[in-house]
Amino acid sequence: MSHYLAIDLGAESGRVIRGSLRSGKLSMTEVHRFSNGAIKHKGTLRWDFPRLIKEIEVGLQKAAKLGPVKSIGCDSWGVDYVLINRAGEIIDLPYCYRDERTDATFTEIQKKLSPQKIFSATGIGSLSINTLYQLYADLKTRPKALKNTDKFLLIGDAVSWKLTGKIRAEETLISGSQLWDTSKNQWAWPLIEKLNIPKHLFPETIQPGKVIAKLSPALEKKTKLKNVQVVAVCAHDTASAVAAVPAPKGNQWAYLSSGTWSLLGVELNKPLISEAVRKANFTNEIGHNRTTRFLKCLVGLWILQECRREWVKTDKKLDYSSITQQAEKSPELRSLIRPDDSRFSKMGSMVKKVQDYCRETKQPIPQSVGEITRCILDSLALLYRAELDGVEKLTRRKIKQLHIVGGGCRNDVLNQATANATGRLIVTGPVEATAMGNILVQAMATKELKNIEELRQVVRRSNQFKTFKPKSAAPWAKAYSIFQKLPKS
Numbered sequence: 001m002s003h004y005l006a007i008d009l010g011a012e013s014g015r016v017i018r019g020s021l022r023s024g025k026l027s028m029t030e031v032h033r034f035s036n037g038a039i040k041h042k043g044t045l046r047w048d049f050p051r052l053i054k055e056i057e058v059g060l061q062k063a064a065k066l067g068p069v070k071s072i073g074c075d076s077w078g079v080d081y082v083l084i085n086r087a088g089e090i091i092d093l094p095y096c097y098r099d100e101r102t103d104a105t106f107t108e109i110q111k112k113l114s115p116q117k118i119f120s121a122t123g124i125g126s127l128s129i130n131t132l133y134q135l136y137a138d139l140k141t142r143p144k145a146l147k148n149t150d151k152f153l154l155i156g157d158a159v160s161w162k163l164t165g166k167i168r169a170e171e172t173l174i175s176g177s178q179l180w181d182t183s184k185n186q187w188a189w190p191l192i193e194k195l196n197i198p199k200h201l202f203p204e205t206i207q208p209g210k211v212i213a214k215l216s217p218a219l220e221k222k223t224k225l226k227n228v229q230v231v232a233v234c235a236h237d238t239a240s241a242v243a244a245v246p247a248p249k250g251n252q253w254a255y256l257s258s259g260t261w262s263l264l265g266v267e268l269n270k271p272l273i274s275e276a277v278r279k280a281n282f283t284n285e286i287g288h289n290r291t292t293r294f295l296k297c298l299v300g301l302w303i304l305q306e307c308r309r310e311w312v313k314t315d316k317k318l319d320y321s322s323i324t325q326q327a328e329k330s331p332e333l334r335s336l337i338r339p340d341d342s343r344f345s346k347m348g349s350m351v352k353k354v355q356d357y358c359r360e361t362k363q364p365i366p367q368s369v370g371e372i373t374r375c376i377l378d379s380l381a382l383l384y385r386a387e388l389d390g391v392e393k394l395t396r397r398k399i400k401q402l403h404i405v406g407g408g409c410r411n412d413v414l415n416q417a418t419a420n421a422t423g424r425l426i427v428t429g430p431v432e433a434t435a436m437g438n439i440l441v442q443a444m445a446t447k448e449l450k451n452i453e454e455l456r457q458v459v460r461r462s463n464q465f466k467t468f469k470p471k472s473a474a475p476w477a478k479a480y481s482i483f484q485k486l487p488k489s
Helices: 049-064 102-112 115-122 131-141 143-147 155-164 171-177 189-194 217-223 237-243 275-279 302-311 320-328 350-360 369-395 412-422 433-445 452-462 473-485
Strands: 002-009 013-022 025-035 039-041 044-046 071-075 081-085 149-154 210-214 229-232 253-258 261-268 283-286 292-299 401-405 425-428 466-468
Touching: 002 049, 002 155, 002 237, 002 433, 013 049, 013 433, 025 049, 025 433, 025 452, 049 155, 049 217, 071 155, 071 237, 071 433, 081 131, 081 155, 102 115, 102 131, 115 189, 115 275, 131 143, 131 171, 143 149, 149 155, 149 171, 155 171, 155 210, 155 229, 171 283, 229 433, 237 253, 237 261, 237 283, 237 292, 237 433, 253 369, 261 369, 292 369, 302 320, 302 350, 302 369, 320 369, 320 412, 350 369, 369 412, 369 473, 401 412, 412 425, 412 466, 412 473, 433 452
Parallel strands: 002 071, 071 229, 253 401, 401 425
Antiparallel strands: 002 013, 013 025, 039 044, 081 149, 210 229, 253 261, 261 292, 283 292, 425 466
């Protein structure tokens, strides 16, 4: 039996998970879980990166007590980064993508370089949160910090650096930065030069499934883990999740990585770059073995998470299971929002935002926890329908099956709503797709697995899956017609 450790960092929480691979099946144990979230710092939204590192060290110490491991790999959310000076120190706390500093730079860059040129240079859809706009904001608002910076590393890569002392940028993670040319598999140097972003900031790159280095001597001593390799996994959490999608061979399936964000798309052999793709704001990120994750980044369960943040102030025992049960008892399709309206991607007063949107569009205003949740879940399902139809049109594929992975796949109300809205078979699981993909790519690095087909076979053998078939076609078709006419800003 072989043992591996996955460090999985999300916007709400982080975990250290121990994976054990035996006879073609993977079992996993959560060793340590810790909270995460943006903090206020100097009037801005930041990540407490030093605290994340301390929590990871605690997790590694706990894992050492369970026995030896072959390797460690880290995945994280994308776009945010750490600045490192020439002395190997972090320059200030990293910004959170929800900070509004990029609103101005997004507009400025779009005026300086046409969206068409940016897309053709990178294959990535333009979002103001992307690393491109964040680094440009640094250039404009804190040039001294950039002057003192030797390299920048996205969060998952920064953790690997802290574990090993080696600076490497993993391809699946940086491909979503909008600073990477997904067609040429290199930094988008012409774009970088046009924006006068210093070239020395960009680190050496590495593909997933490659060993970065051994755990540093200092951490070996501190954690009691001996002779452990740190592997470049699919460091973007979505890339790890997609690697672990238990899909059949063929191209009639799509994936939805469901969590704070909803990442919906298909796996292609190469990037799909056209004006139609750009206008639809789809993106071409790198997957394992340089496949293309052709996807749309959508606001996901973030809306519900923010509502719950308000609700627990008066009911501290209100968990997601209870919230979902209340939604199930509430009438479906009573009120709808456009989750892709810009107001819902911002922090603050989410319950009021949902109610205001319904009021503005002259719909019944949801009041209870169940009604508000039902409104959110039904609306997400209809958004998935719209984007799946878009995937079919752009790729000329017929999508018959949608695989939902990640924490959101536990929400049966949303799963059934998605089946009803899309008219497609929904297969859910694994919940821990990101950690499974992380661990099994490590197993590929250590030659225990040969390729992605073997990896997905392990996933299928190691999990139980639920399926949801479409129901109530007529009311959902009517609701979709209404949804398409709802405004969004």
